[in-house]
Amino acid sequence: MNYETSKRSFWEQFLTVARQVPVDLSVVNLYVVATALVITVLPADATTVRPIVVLPLIVFVPGYVLVAFLFPRRHSLPERFRTFSEERVTDETAGYIDLVERGALGFGVSVALVPILALGISVAGFDLSTRNILGTLVAFAVIGSVLAAFRRFRVAPKQRFTLPVRRWFVGLHGALTGAGSVTGTVLNVALVLSVIIALGTLGGAVTSPADGQATSEITLLTENGSGDLVSEGYPSQFTSGEEQDMTVRVENNEREETTYTxxxxxxxxxxxxxxxxxxxxxxxxxxxxxxxxxxxxTERHAVAPKMIGEDLRLQYLLYKDGAPDDPSPENAYRSAYVWISVTEN
Known part of the structure; x- marks a missing residue:
């Protein structure tokens, strides 16, 4: 008895699996990896490239990933309405949404989702720094896209949402070359390039501050009864030579690494x-x-004033680089103060 077995090679099996990987979610992950590399590799003074690259991570990617997780099917909105009008909603017909809706919801959901993620960072006890916020967005995009892919794999292939990449290429080729003349082709290409340049310019304008807006901020904080840092309830009564805790916070918006005093x-x-x-x-x-x-x-430190009197001014003077021998509010870069009273020991 002869047995004939047909075994596919590793590459054939790999390509079969690869064809089932969602293109849009793969693009999202490639973009997230590229963004992480740009943030960590580019120098701090690359203030034009960074905002343009990071912008989609803030205004589109989180919402799109969440929408992809919630809606794994490919059907269009009119079909869903027809299903509702016939008063029969099943597991196979629920969750229909088309590509245009996904794009629109990607922006809208991101606007609502990013502040919630920022609030989660704060509740978890971490600073709302750029690194923490971007790191959270990257983690959310990667984990969310993986979960969204698993949800799509559980849907029948004919019902599964996929990007019509091949149709797009055919349509783009026809739009660029179907005008019937070299002049028409050139005009179409120029139109596409102008749209790309306009979007890049808009991204840079939205995310890049003007030259005069590079600054730093200093804030005085104190710990409340719950252990949270707040900008109220500062200690006002001191005893000469005895320490009390204060906290100062400096935020660097100088667009470069800065040494503060x-x-x-x-x-x-x-x-x-x-x-x-x-x-x-x-x-x-x-x-x-x-x-x-x-x-x-954020620096917690002890303050032990020795000057005795009422209505004394406890002042924090911020300097970039070093401080002068005669610090004053006039020569300080930024300043903050509270009023205190100091009594004898």
Missing amino acids: VVVVVQRVDVTDGSASVLEQEEVTRLQNTVGQNEIW
Whole structure:
């Protein structure tokens, strides 16, 4: 007895499986990997390329991945309406959505989803830094696309949503070459390029701040009863020489890595006609740290003023690079202060 067996090669099996991989979700993952490389490899001063590359990750990809997970089938909206009008909704006909709706929902859902993810980062106890936000979006896109792919695999091939890539190529070729003349072809190509350039310019304008908007922010914080950092309820009563905890936060929006120095001083001031003049100043401590682009530096420290008096000004003076020997609000880059009273020990 003869047995004939036909075994497919590894590459034949690989290609068979590869043809079933969702093209759109594969493109999403390739884009996410490329974006992660751009963020980590490009220098910090590449302020034109980064925003354009990152923009879809913020305004489209999270929503599209969620929509792909919720709607794995390919049917169009009119067919779904016909199903509803016939009052028969089954597992095979539920969840219909077409390509145009997916694109529109991708933008709309992202607008609602990104703030929720940012809130999750904050609730988890992490800083809302650019790195944490982008890392969360990357993880959401990768994990969500994998789960969406599994959902599609559970749908029958004829019902499964797929991108009509071959039809697009045929249509694009016809649009570019079907005008019947060289002039028509050139005009069509110019139109496509102009749309691409316009979208790139819009992305750069939306995500890149103007030259005058490069800045840093300093905020004073304190810990409330729940252990959260808040910008209220600062300690106001000090005893000379005794320490109390304060927290300062510096946000780097300089579009480059920056070294900051924070000088903490206590000042006795005279307020006349709404203007304050410093009568006496005592330096309490200095803090310094190098902060990456779009990163946040949060420093908890002890403050032990020795100057005694009422209505003293505990002031934080922020400098880029080093601080001068005579720090003051006039020569500081940014400043913040609270009013305190210091009594004798």
